[in-house]
Amino acid sequence: MTTHPQPGSPDKEPASEEQAARTALGNTERAEPASTATPTQERRPTLGRLFLENLWAANTFTVTLLSLVLAMVVGAVLMIISDPKVLATYAYFTARPTDALDASWALVSKAYANLFKGSVFDPGATTLTAALSPISETLTYTAPLVFTGLSVALAFRGGLFNIGAQGQAIMGVILAALVGFLLPLPPGLHLLVAVLAGAVGGAVWGFIPGILKARTGAHEVINTIMLNYIAVYFLTWLIVQNGVQDPRRTDAISRRVDASAQLPRLFDDPLRAHAGIILAVLATWAVAWLLNRSTLGFELRAVGANPDAARTAGISVTRTYVLIMVFAGALAGLGGSQMVLGTTAAALTPLVVAQIGFDGILVALLGRVKPWGVAMAALLFGALQAGGNRMQSYASISLELVTVLQALIVIFIAAPALVKAIFQLRAARAARLQTSLAKGW
Amino acid sequence: MEPGEIHALLGENGAGKSTLMNVLYGLYQPDEGEILVDGKPLKLRGPSDAIAAGIGMVHQHFMLVPVFTVTENVMLGAEQVRGGIAGFLDRRRARREVAEVSQRYNLRVDPDAVIEDLPVGVQQRVEIVKALTRDVDLLILDEPTAVLTPQETEELLTVMRSLKAAGKSIVFITHKLGEVKAIADRITVIRRGKTVGTASPEASRDELAALMVGRTVRLTVDKAPATPGEPVLEVSGLVVDDERQCRAVDGVDLTVRAGEVLGIAGVQGNGQTELIEAIMGLRPVLAGTITLEGRSIDGWSTKKVLRAGVGYVPEDRSVDGLVKEFSVAENLVLDIYDRPPFGRGLSLRPDAITKSAAERIEQFDVRTSSAQAPVGTLSGGNQQKVIVARELSRPLKLFIAAQPTRGVDVGSIEFIHSQVVHERDIGTAVLVVSSELDEVIGLADRIAVMYRGRIIGIVGPDTPREEIGLLMAGITPDRDAPATSDGEAPAPEGPGSEDEKA
Numbered sequence: 001m002t003t004h005p006q007p008g009s010p011d012k013e014p015a016s017e018e019q020a021a022r023t024a025l026g027n028t029e030r031a032e033p034a035s036t037a038t039p040t041q042e043r044r045p046t047l048g049r050l051f052l053e054n055l056w057a058a059n060t061f062t063v064t065l066l067s068l069v070l071a072m073v074v075g076a077v078l079m080i081i082s083d084p085k086v087l088a089t090y091a092y093f094t095a096r097p098t099d100a101l102d103a104s105w106a107l108v109s110k111a112y113a114n115l116f117k118g119s120v121f122d123p124g125a126t127t128l129t130a131a132l133s134p135i136s137e138t139l140t141y142t143a144p145l146v147f148t149g150l151s152v153a154l155a156f157r158g159g160l161f162n163i164g165a166q167g168q169a170i171m172g173v174i175l176a177a178l179v180g181f182l183l184p185l186p187p188g189l190h191l192l193v194a195v196l197a198g199a200v201g202g203a204v205w206g207f208i209p210g211i212l213k214a215r216t217g218a219h220e221v222i223n224t225i226m227l228n229y230i231a232v233y234f235l236t237w238l239i240v241q242n243g244v245q246d247p248r249r250t251d252a253i254s255r256r257v258d259a260s261a262q263l264p265r266l267f268d269d270p271l272r273a274h275a276g277i278i279l280a281v282l283a284t285w286a287v288a289w290l291l292n293r294s295t296l297g298f299e300l301r302a303v304g305a306n307p308d309a310a311r312t313a314g315i316s317v318t319r320t321y322v323l324i325m326v327f328a329g330a331l332a333g334l335g336g337s338q339m340v341l342g343t344t345a346a347a348l349t350p351l352v353v354a355q356i357g358f359d360g361i362l363v364a365l366l367g368r369v370k371p372w373g374v375a376m377a378a379l380l381f382g383a384l385q386a387g388g389n390r391m392q393s394y395a396s397i398s399l400e401l402v403t404v405l406q407a408l409i410v411i412f413i414a415a416p417a418l419v420k421a422i423f424q425l426r427a428a429r430a431a432r433l434q435t436s437l438a439k440g441w
Numbered sequence: 442m443e444p445g446e447i448h449a450l451l452g453e454n455g456a457g458k459s460t461l462m463n464v465l466y467g468l469y470q471p472d473e474g475e476i477l478v479d480g481k482p483l484k485l486r487g488p489s490d491a492i493a494a495g496i497g498m499v500h501q502h503f504m505l506v507p508v509f510t511v512t513e514n515v516m517l518g519a520e521q522v523r524g525g526i527a528g529f530l531d532r533r534r535a536r537r538e539v540a541e542v543s544q545r546y547n548l549r550v551d552p553d554a555v556i557e558d559l560p561v562g563v564q565q566r567v568e569i570v571k572a573l574t575r576d577v578d579l580l581i582l583d584e585p586t587a588v589l590t591p592q593e594t595e596e597l598l599t600v601m602r603s604l605k606a607a608g609k610s611i612v613f614i615t616h617k618l619g620e621v622k623a624i625a626d627r628i629t630v631i632r633r634g635k636t637v638g639t640a641s642p643e644a645s646r647d648e649l650a651a652l653m654v655g656r657t658v659r660l661t662v663d664k665a666p667a668t669p670g671e672p673v674l675e676v677s678g679l680v681v682d683d684e685r686q687c688r689a690v691d692g693v694d695l696t697v698r699a700g701e702v703l704g705i706a707g708v709q710g711n712g713q714t715e716l717i718e719a720i721m722g723l724r725p726v727l728a729g730t731i732t733l734e735g736r737s738i739d740g741w742s743t744k745k746v747l748r749a750g751v752g753y754v755p756e757d758r759s760v761d762g763l764v765k766e767f768s769v770a771e772n773l774v775l776d777i778y779d780r781p782p783f784g785r786g787l788s789l790r791p792d793a794i795t796k797s798a799a800e801r802i803e804q805f806d807v808r809t810s811s812a813q814a815p816v817g818t819l820s821g822g823n824q825q826k827v828i829v830a831r832e833l834s835r836p837l838k839l840f841i842a843a844q845p846t847r848g849v850d851v852g853s854i855e856f857i858h859s860q861v862v863h864e865r866d867i868g869t870a871v872l873v874v875s876s877e878l879d880e881v882i883g884l885a886d887r888i889a890v891m892y893r894g895r896i897i898g899i900v901g902p903d904t905p906r907e908e909i910g911l912l913m914a915g916i917t918p919d920r921d922a923p924a925t926s927d928g929e930a931p932a933p934e935g936p937g938s939e940d941e942k943a
Contacts, residue, residue, distance in 0.1 A: 295779040313776040314744030
C-alpha cells in the first residue's frame with residue numbers, strides 16, 4: 001500500500017468539511033440531489049456508466065464494503081502471524097516462497113470459507129435443517145444487536161452519547177427473567193409481560209442519566225458508564241439470592257425462565273432463530289417512523305442538531321433529553337430481555353448479556369445512526385459472530401479474531417479518508433463520508 | 442494594492458469577499474489565476490507562506506485563545522525560545538515586542554491582560570498586533586466592524602489611519618457603506634464572485650449600494666405614521682440576571698402598543714438580549730412583571746409564549762434561530778411542527794410541511810435551490826428570511842426582532858424592513874432591538890435607549906443621531922457625567938476594562 005498524498009484529507013478541504021458537518025448526521029438523503037445534479041449538466045452518460053462511476057465514487061456503500069475487505073486483509077495477516085506453523089514457513093521464504101504462500105493461503109481461505117459457511121450458507125449441507133442452520137444462527141445473534149444498536153443510534157440523533165446500552169440491557173434481562181420465572185401467568189400474556197418488563201428495566205436505567213443530564217447537566221457519558229458498573233454488579237449479587245438462584249446449583253446461575261415466557265421459535269429444533277428477529281424488524285420500523293415521521297422525532301432531531309435553536313423555538317430540551325434516554329434505555333432493555341427469553345440462554349448468569357451493549361455502539365456507528373442502516377450493520381455483526389463460531393471449531397482460528405475484525409471494520413469506517421486514499425476513490429462524494437462519530441463529544 | 446493604501450472590498454454577503462481573502466492568506470487554493478506580490482507571482486500553500494510574503498489577516502471571528510494573555514497569544518505559532526534544546530519560551534522578549542508594536546501604532550494593548558477579560562474592540566487590536574509582530578506589509582481585515590460598537594469602530598478607523606501613515610497597506614472587507622466612505626482610498630465592489638466596479642470614496646452611498654446589489658436600493662425605510670392602539674406588551678420593574686449571575690436587566694419599564702414599532706437602541710451587552718429572552722420565557726425573571734394584553738406571562742414556557750401570539754427573531758440566527766442541518770422546510774415549521782396542519786397527534790405531515798414551505802419561500806423571496814436543501818447552505822440574508830418567514834406566517838399580537846438584519850446583505854435588509862413595517866401596519870405590536878442606530882431610527886416610531894440594564898431615555902425617531910449616540914454612551918442631556926462616559930463609551934484599554942466588568 002503506497003501512501004499517496006491524500007486529496008481528501010479532511011483538514012485540507014474546509015469546504016467539504018463544512019458540507020460534511022451538515023450531512024454527517026443523516027442528512028445525506030438531502031445532499032444527494034445536489035451532488036448528483038452536477039454531472040447531468042454535461043453530456044448525459046449512459047445509465048450503466050453512471051452506475052459504475054457511482055459505485056467507484058466514494059459513497060457510503062462502497063466505503064463500507066471496502067472497509068470490510070480491508071479488515072479481512074488485516075485479519076488474514078493476523079491469522080498468519082498467530083499461527084506458528086505457517087509462520088515457520090516464512091523462515092525460508094527466500095529459498096522456497098511457495099511453501100509460505102501455500103500455507104498462508106490454505107489457512108486464510110479455510111478460515112474465511114468457514115466464516116461464510118457458518119453465517120450464510122454451507123454448500124455441503126444435505127438436509128434442509130443444515131442449509132438453514134447458518135442463517136438461523138446469524139439471525140439469533142442479530143436480533144439483540146439490532147435493539148442495542150437502535151438504542152445508541154436513537155440517543156445519538158438526539159445529541160446524546162449512550163454508552164449505557166450495556167447496563168440498560170442488563171437491567172432489561174434482569175426484569176424479564178424475574179417475570180419469566182417468578183410470575184405464574186398464562187402463556188402469551190406471560191411472554192408479553194416479560195418482554196415489557198425488559199423494556200421497563202432498560203427504560204428506568206436510561207431515565208436516570210437522562211434526568212441527571214436534564215436537571216443538572218451531568219454528562220451522560222460518565223453517568224451511563226457508571227450505571228453499567230452498577231447494573232453488572234447488581235446482576236452478580238441478585239443471581240445468588242434466595243428465590244432467584246437455581247436451587248439445584250451452587251454456582252451463580254438463576255432459575256430457568258418458564259416455557260410460557262419464551263419467544264416462539266421460527267423453525268423446528270435444533271434451529272435457534274426465534275421471534276426476536278421479527279420484533280427487531282418491527283422496532284427498526286418503529287424507530288425509523290419515530291425519527292422521521294413523528295413530532296417527537298422532529299423535536300429529538302432538532303435538539304440533537306442544535307439545542308439552542310430548539311429551545312428558542314419552544315421545544316423543551318430537558319423533556320426531550322429525558323424522553324430520548326427513556327426510549328434508548330427501553331430499546332436496550334428489549335435487546336437484553338432476548339438473552340433469556342430467546343434461545344441463547346434461559347437463565348441469568350453474570351455474563352448473560354455478553355457484550356451486546358458495547359457492540360451496539362459499533363453497530364450504530366457502522367449503520368451510520370440510521371435505523372435501517374443499524375439493522376443491516378447488526379446483521380453483519382450477527383453473521384460475523386455466527387461464522388466465527390464455526391471458524392473456531394473447524395479452522396481453529398480463535399473467536400477473538402472476529403472481535404478484531406469487527407473493530408477493524410469500524411476503524412476503517414470511522415476513517416473514510418484512509419479507505420479513500422488506499423483505493424484512490426474519487427473525492428466527489430467526500431462530504432458523505434465523514435464519520436458520524438465526529439459529533440457528540 | 443499600493444503601499445500605504447487602504448483598499449476597501451465591498452460586497453453583499455456571499456459575494457465572495459471572504460473567499461478571495463482566504464485565497465490571499467493561503468487558506469484556500471486558487472483554481473485559476475495568480476497572485477502577484479511586488480510584480481512576482483506567488484504560490485501560497487498555507488497561512489505560513491502568506492505571512493512570509495508579508496500578508497497578515499485579522500479574521501471576522503478572532504483566532505485567540507481566551508485563557509492566554511495577550512503576549513502568549515501573540516507568541517502562539519511563532520514562539521521564540523531560549524536555552525537551546527530545553528526550549529524555554531522567551532516570554533520577556535515577546536512581551537517587549539508586543540509593548541513596542543502597541544506603542545508604535547498607538548494600539549494601546551496591555552501585554553499582560555488575559556484575552557477573555559478584554560472587550561471585543563481590544564481583542565481585535567490584539568489580532569492586529571499579532572499580525573504586525575510578524576512583520577506584515579499587507580493587512581487584511583475581514584469585516585472588522587461587524588462586532589464593534591460605534592465608538593470602537595471609530596477607534597479602529599483611527600488605528601487604520603496610523604497604520605497607513607506607517608506605510609502598511611490594508612484590505613478592508615465590509616458591507617457597511619459609511620465606514621468605507623470614511624476611510625478607504627480606493628473601493629472595489631464585488632458581486633457574485635466578480636469585480637463589478639471600482640469607485641472612489643467620493644461616490645455617494647446610493648451609488649455604492651447600487652453597485653453592490655446591482656440595482657438601486659432604498660436605504661431609508663418608507664412608512665406611514667404609526668397609529669398606536671392598546672398596549673400589547675407591558676414590562677415593569679423587570680430584573681434579570683445573565684449567565685454569570687450578574688445583573689443584566691435592572692428595573693426596566695416598557696410599553697409596546699399595537700400598531701407601533703418600539704426600537705431599543707444601545708451598545709450591545711447592555712441588557713437588551715436578556716430583556717428579550719426574559720420576555721420569551723428563556724430566562725428567569727427575578728423581579729417585576731411582564732404582561733401580554735393584560736395577562737401576566739412570567740413563568741410561562743417559551744412554547745406557551747410563542748403560542749400566545751408572539752413572534753421572535755433571535756439575535757444570533759445560527760445559534761438560536763435555525764437548525765442548520767435541517768432543511769429549509771423543516772426550519773420553517775420549527776416552532777409549529779406539532780400544530781395542524783403540520784402535525785397531528787404524534788405524527789408529522791411532511792406533505793403539509795413541504796407545501797407550506799413552497800408558499801413561504803415564494804412569499805418571502807428566499808433564494809434556495811429547494812425546500813429540502815439544508816438551511817446551512819443558504820447565504821446569511823436568506824437564512825434570516827427563513828426565520829422572518831417562519832415567525833410572520835402565523836397571526837401575531839407581538840413581534841420581537843433582535844438584530845433582524847445583522848450580517849445581512851443590503852437587498853435582504855430592505856426586504857426584511859418592509860416586512861417589519863407591514864406587520865406593524867396590520868396592527869401588531871413590534872419590538873425591534875438593534876445595535877445599528879440607523880436601523881432603529883429608520884424603523885422605530887419610538888426609540889428606547891438601553892444602558893447598563895436600564896432604559897435611560899425614550900425619544901422620538903426625529904431625535905438627532907448625536908443625541909441618541911450620547912444616550913447610548915450613558916449621558917443624559919440634562920446631566921453631564923464624564924465619569925460614566927469614560928468607563929463605557931470608548932472601548933477601554935487593558936487595565937481599565939477590569940473595573941468595567943466588575
